[in-house]
Amino acid sequence: MGKKITIEPITRVEGHGKVTIHLDDNNQVAQSRFHIVEFRGFERFVQGRPYWEAPVLVQRLCGICPVSHHLAAAKALDVIVGVGPDGLTPVGEKMRRLMHYGQMFQSHALHFFHLVSPDLLFGVDADPAIRNVIGVALKFKDLAVQGVMMRKYGQEVIRATAGKKIHGTGAIPGGINKNLSIEERDEFLNGADPLNIEQMLTWSQAAVDLFKDYHSKNKDFIDGFAEFPSNHLSLVRKDGALDLYHGVLRAVDTDGNRILDDVDYQDYLSHIREEVKSWSYMKFPFLTHIGKKDGWYRVGPLARLNTCDFIDTPMAQKEFETFKAYTDGKPNNMSMHFHWARLIELLHSAEKIKELLNDPDLQSTDLVAKGTKVNEGVGLIEAPRGTLFHHYKINENDQIEMANLIVSTTHNNEPMNRAVESVARNTIAGNAEITEGMLNSVEVAIRAYDPCLSCATHAIGQMPLEIDLYDAAGNLIDKKSRNA
Amino acid sequence: MSEQITFTIDGKQCTAEKGDTIVAAAKKNGVYIPTLCDFEGLKPAATCRVCTVKVNGAPTTACSATVSQGVEIESNTEEITNIRKAVVEMMFVEGNHFCPACEKSGSCDLQALCYKYQMMVPRYDFTFPRKELDATSPKLLIEKNRCILCKRCVRSSITTNGKSLFAVAKRGNKTVIQMDKTLAADLSEEQAKEAMELCPVGAILKKETGFVTPIGQRKYDAAPIGSDIESNA
Ligand code: SF4
Numbered sequence: 001m002g003k004k005i006t007i008e009p010i011t012r013v014e015g016h017g018k019v020t021i022h023l024d025d026n027n028q029v030a031q032s033r034f035h036i037v038e039f040r041g042f043e044r045f046v047q048g049r050p051y052w053e054a055p056v057l058v059q060r061l062c063g064i065c066p067v068s069h070h071l072a073a074a075k076a077l078d079v080i081v082g083v084g085p086d087g088l089t090p091v092g093e094k095m096r097r098l099m100h101y102g103q104m105f106q107s108h109a110l111h112f113f114h115l116v117s118p119d120l121l122f123g124v125d126a127d128p129a130i131r132n133v134i135g136v137a138l139k140f141k142d143l144a145v146q147g148v149m150m151r152k153y154g155q156e157v158i159r160a161t162a163g164k165k166i167h168g169t170g171a172i173p174g175g176i177n178k179n180l181s182i183e184e185r186d187e188f189l190n191g192a193d194p195l196n197i198e199q200m201l202t203w204s205q206a207a208v209d210l211f212k213d214y215h216s217k218n219k220d221f222i223d224g225f226a227e228f229p230s231n232h233l234s235l236v237r238k239d240g241a242l243d244l245y246h247g248v249l250r251a252v253d254t255d256g257n258r259i260l261d262d263v264d265y266q267d268y269l270s271h272i273r274e275e276v277k278s279w280s281y282m283k284f285p286f287l288t289h290i291g292k293k294d295g296w297y298r299v300g301p302l303a304r305l306n307t308c309d310f311i312d313t314p315m316a317q318k319e320f321e322t323f324k325a326y327t328d329g330k331p332n333n334m335s336m337h338f339h340w341a342r343l344i345e346l347l348h349s350a351e352k353i354k355e356l357l358n359d360p361d362l363q364s365t366d367l368v369a370k371g372t373k374v375n376e377g378v379g380l381i382e383a384p385r386g387t388l389f390h391h392y393k394i395n396e397n398d399q400i401e402m403a404n405l406i407v408s409t410t411h412n413n414e415p416m417n418r419a420v421e422s423v424a425r426n427t428i429a430g431n432a433e434i435t436e437g438m439l440n441s442v443e444v445a446i447r448a449y450d451p452c453l454s455c456a457t458h459a460i461g462q463m464p465l466e467i468d469l470y471d472a473a474g475n476l477i478d479k480k481s482r483n484a
Numbered sequence: 485m486s487e488q489i490t491f492t493i494d495g496k497q498c499t500a501e502k503g504d505t506i507v508a509a510a511k512k513n514g515v516y517i518p519t520l521c522d523f524e525g526l527k528p529a530a531t532c533r534v535c536t537v538k539v540n541g542a543p544t545t546a547c548s549a550t551v552s553q554g555v556e557i558e559s560n561t562e563e564i565t566n567i568r569k570a571v572v573e574m575m576f577v578e579g580n581h582f583c584p585a586c587e588k589s590g591s592c593d594l595q596a597l598c599y600k601y602q603m604m605v606p607r608y609d610f611t612f613p614r615k616e617l618d619a620t621s622p623k624l625l626i627e628k629n630r631c632i633l634c635k636r637c638v639r640s641s642i643t644t645n646g647k648s649l650f651a652v653a654k655r656g657n658k659t660v661i662q663m664d665k666t667l668a669a670d671l672s673e674e675q676a677k678e679a680m681e682l683c684p685v686g687a688i689l690k691k692e693t694g695f696v697t698p699i700g701q702r703k704y705d706a707a708p709i710g711s712d713i714e715s716n717a
């Protein structure tokens with residue numbers, strides 16, 4: 001008799017979703033799906049609000065990655081107030097960048113140390129009672145402390161730039177509302193151990209090394225697990241460098257051919273569309289010129305290292321070279337290498353923070369640029385989880401008339417479905433009994449993408465997530481519901 | 485020189501000038517009495533009731549009543565604190581006050597009083613009224629969801645050619661503040677700013693700019709409302 005598996009809640013991801021796996025009579029996978037089961041429209045919520053409220057209002061979309069929304073909205077409004085993405089004052093752009101790298105640093109650190117390290121340190125099929133952040137804290141105390149301190153450092157950077165660790169107000173249309181004081185700067189540069197930039201750099205490098213060491217001992221798992229070909233999309237700097245804050249859109253196919261290059265993102269609508277499917281509230285974006293079937297792509301750390309040509313900070317560039325050499329310079333399609341890429345970005349973010357702290361522009365008082373207002377603007381940013389789109393139109397009274405947001409996790413919708421399918425076929429199918437370890441594998445695959453389901457559903461706050469197994473007759477035969 | 489009088493507030497010996505309002509007299513003696521509708525330079529309207537005190541046992545509004553020789557005033561008692569808190573809670577449920585996205589947050593008198601009186605959940609049911617945001621004027625917008633009908637704006641002297649910019653329309657729970665769009669269009673930058681600062685909440689806002697004061701430098705970031713007065717005690 002056929003079966004269907006549902007996994008819910010999926011633990012150690014941010015938000016709420018559900019996986020269902022249908023098995024046929026021979027215990028082979030008939031269909032697997034990763035769905036979003038809740039939806040609340042934020043795009044409607046902002047309609048009618050004065051445009052300058054958007055960066056503060058829309059960041060409430062998510063308690064997990066508010067800085068990304070804050071900045072993407074501000075970038076869209078830069079266009080609306082006629083300053084344009086390239087017209088900020090030096091301190092305006094650099095304070096925002098500092099905020100962004102602070103967010104990237106704390107988000108990547110949190111993800112690796114709290115959400116991923118349990119699987120790596122204890123093994124995917126270890127007892128779930130110890131395979132968690134508490135287990136890490138007990139057995140690998142130093143590592144757990146590093147995770148907490150790196151997160152704290154990143155959050156302090158956010159506080160110094162946005163005014164608050166969560167839901168601040170720093171970025172305003174055309175600029176920023178504060179600069180960085182000398183005292184704040186010196187604290188980040190030379191603060192008491194461990195909260196200073198040198199320690200952060202050392203620990204970031206150590207995290208990359210930890211992953212590489214694990215990789216060398218677990219090649220089959222890291223390389224083969226949820227590996228599948230795909231396109232990759234991200235912003236890159238005009239000259240091809242990795243740039244997490246600003247740039248042009250580039251996409252490469254699985255062989256590394258550029259299928260989108262040097263695209264001004266104000267024009268994203270003519271390159272990207274979203275498909276709606278009846279079984280999920282999360283849409284499925286694709287590249288228009290390639291089409292629904294093959295036009296889907298991955299975003300996030302792995303995609304960014306696949307699209308960019310180089311990294312403009314030395315430590316991360318060195319790691320990037322090793323990373324690229326592993327696939328002979330071709331795009332890397334291994335889901336578990338998201339972790340590797342994420343840690344290289346962690347290191348890059350620390351280097352960028354240091355570079356910015358040493359830049360005297362951060363003490364300038366020329367905070368806001370002015371221009372001539374237009375009624376529409378698009379803001380893109382590389383959020384920790386991938387490319388984030390904010391698009392607004394305003395009416396003649398300065399009220400938002402239309403908002404369209406495409407969040408990182410939505411771009412990765414199809415890839416996460418592919419990853420789940422890959423695990424279902426390779427790990428679960430053909431087994432008479434479904435073990436906890438097998439079900440965790442599904443979560444491990446999803447977790448590689450660090451999805452923020454809170455964002456993807458445009459819900460307010462966080463939600464739990466689940467996995468179920470059904471037979472062909474539709475009977476629930478196994479279920480996973482641990483609380484996140 | 486005007487006549488000096490003596491009186492007590494919560495048992496504390498105070499002196500003031502004859503003719504001072506209780507709020508002003510208290511201030512001179514380092515006692516903070518909360519106010520919302522009252523604003524320096526404007527004729528008292530006594531519409532909000534948050535300044536309620538008892539004078540020789542009788543409740544009155546301290547912004548409009550003057551102090552007289554020998555009176556005993558009760559202000560920071562449990563009973564009066566509870567009345568003030570109730571007044572603030574009522575204002576909260578009668579409007580749509582969504583502080584997280586309001587640019588007056590941190591500089592809003594209503595929010596500051598909510599913090600002062602530690603309002604968690606209002607004792608009254610939210611009414612979720614349907615109110616409009618009027619952004620049709622080029623310099624100022626009026627967000628009626630946040631208006632507490634203190635009428636500071638209506639009483640103010642922000643006028644163009646002697647005509648009042650703000651007026652009260654309708655009655656009872658339908659009462660709203662209207663802004664004259666033609667007059668508003670002629671406002672100078674300074675006048676627009678003045679109007680925004682006059683409003684105790686985030687109902688009157690200057691357009692095309694917002695959140696320019698960083699968190700940490702807003703009116704009530706450093707110290708709670710009234711502490712400047714109390715520190716003169
Ligand atoms: S708009 Fe502001 S100043 Fe005018 S009545 Fe309403 S709350 Fe008071």
Ligand code: FES
Nearest residue numbers: 530532533535547
């Ligand atoms: S301040 Fe006295 S009644 Fe409003």
Ligand code: NI
Nearest residue numbers: 062065452455
């Ligand atoms: Ni999010």
